Each structure stands twice: as structure tokens, then as C-alpha cells.
Amino acid sequence: MLSQGAAKGNYEDIQAYAAYWVCKTQPEKAIPWLKKSSNMGNGWSSQMLAHYALKKMHIDGTEALKYLNRSALQGNAWAARELANIYLNGLYGIGVDLHKASYWALYAENVKEIVPNTFYLAASYRNGWGVPKNFKKAKQLYAETMHVLKEAADGGDPYADMLFFEFYTKYSQDVGMKKNMHQASYWLNQAAAKGYPPAIAILSAKKEHITHE
Structure with missing residues (x-):
């Protein structure tokens, strides 16, 4: 079973199990598996962790930035675009940084994006x-x-x-x-x-x- 494979540390099962709980719209169950998958190099899982951080009642900009950076470096163009927007407009308590905004905008254009x-x-x-x-x-x-x-x-x-x-x-x-x-x-x-x-x-x-x- 998927849950058993995930519990044993199987990369594909961890990733799929995280996706299962995301699709079930149960972030409290998805997040632990997303973190495991993110730590194993999965850009989509890092993206979802950033998404959840930005959806909190009190947005945690530092946590969102951590996972957005990780997701972008794992090849996720959406995360790079979001970073460019954050630095361009100084969102979520993060100061404006036009150099970083430009860097991530260019990065998003160059990354080979799959979905x-x-x-x-x-x-x-x-x-x-x-x-x-x-x-x-x-x-x-x-x-x-x-x-x-x-x-x-x-x-x-x-x-x-x-x-x-x-x-x-x-x-x-x-x-x-x-x-x-x-x-x-x-x-x-x-x-x-x-x-x-x-x-x-x-x-x-x-x-x-x-x-x-």
C-alpha cells in the first residue's frame, strides 16, 4: 500500500502520499509528507509547502521564502516567478530587492518548466x-x-x-x-x-x- 511504502521511506510513495493528502485538501496530513518529499529534492512538494505558508491566517513570510527558494532551485518556475513578485513588491514582510527580483524573473524564464x-x-x-x-x-x-x-x-x-x-x-x-x-x-x-x-x-x-x- 501507498502508506506502507511511504512509511518505509520510499521516495515515490512519499511523494505520491503527499499528493494524495493535498488532493484530499487535508494540509495537516499532507505537510509532514510534503516536508519529507521536499527534503528529498522534490520541487512540487516545496512549492506546496510555500503555498500553505502563504495561506496561513498570519502569513509566515520567512517560511514561505525558505520553501520558495528551495522549490525554485529544484527547478520550479512558479516558485521563481513568485520570488520575483515578492522582491519586486516587498510582500509578506520581505523588503523590496530589485536585484533579487530581476534574478528570479530571469531564472523563471530560463528554467525548463514541466507541470x-x-x-x-x-x-x-x-x-x-x-x-x-x-x-x-x-x-x-x-x-x-x-x-x-x-x-x-x-x-x-x-x-x-x-x-x-x-x-x-x-x-x-x-x-x-x-x-x-x-x-x-x-x-x-x-x-x-x-x-x-x-x-x-x-x-x-x-x-x-x-x-x-
Whole structure:
């Protein structure tokens, strides 16, 4: 089960379990898993933590800034744009800094943006996570996302490789396909070859497991 894999520290399960609670609109349950996923290098999880910090009754600008910076450096263009806006207008108790505003605006333009929330939204429609089950909608969203991911992966984005890995190990079943561990292994190794920390961590854990068998 998803919860068991997350409890054991499995990266993909932690990320998916966090997304599950986000879709269920239960931030108090989502946040602990988002923090775990964020610490493992996931930009979408960092983005959501920043989002929750900005939604508090008394906005915590320092906490939001922490996760926005982390998310942007993990390749999230939305976070970079939000940072540019904050520094440009001096929002949430953060002073105006035109140099930083310019830096993050340029960063947002240059980053290869893929949309992981669309990826997980497809799974949500397939499984009824916080939305009505809709197989047709799930399939449509996956088709759109796969096209974007392929372009990003071809452009050298390791996060796109990781989402392909997750698709073939888990979410392919959402569109009536079987798991394909050969394809999953290919994309995982692609991400690791590009130096993506979560992919390297998964491969290292697999090697360690084999060593101890």
C-alpha cells in the first residue's frame, strides 16, 4: 500500500502520499509528507509547502521564502516567478530587492518548466482522490503530460525522467497499461546519469539491498 511504502521511506510513495493528502485538501496530513518529499529534492512538494505558508491566517513570510527558494532551485518556475513578485513588491514582510527580483524573473524564464501537478491530477481523477473518478479525464491529462515530459527529458531535464520512472512503475495502470519495469529502469538511470539526487538515492538503495541479500 501507498502508506506502507511511504512509511518505509520510499521516495515515490512519499511523494505520491503527499499528493494524495493535498488532493484530499487535508494540509495537516499532507505537510509532514510534503516536508519529507521536499527534503528529498522534490520541487512540487516545496512549492506546496510555500503555498500553505502563504495561506496561513498570519502569513509566515520567512517560511514561505525558505520553501520558495528551495522549490525554485529544484527547478520550479512558479516558485521563481513568485520570488520575483515578492522582491519586486516587498510582500509578506520581505523588503523590496530589485536585484533579487530581476534574478528570479530571469531564472523563471530560463528554467525548463514541466507541470507535475498535472501529472498527479491525472492520478487523482483516475482514483477519485478529492475529485470524482473520471477515467477519460485522467487519460487526457496523462496524454498531455507525457508530451510535455518527453520534450523536457529530451531537453536534459532529469525531473522529467523521474516522472517517466514513476509513470511506468505506478501510474501507467491509471490509463489501463501494465507496469513496465524495463522502461522504468531506463528512465531512472537517465535521471541518475544527469546527476539527479533522488534517482541516485533510489539506485544506491537498490544496490545496498542486493548487497545485503
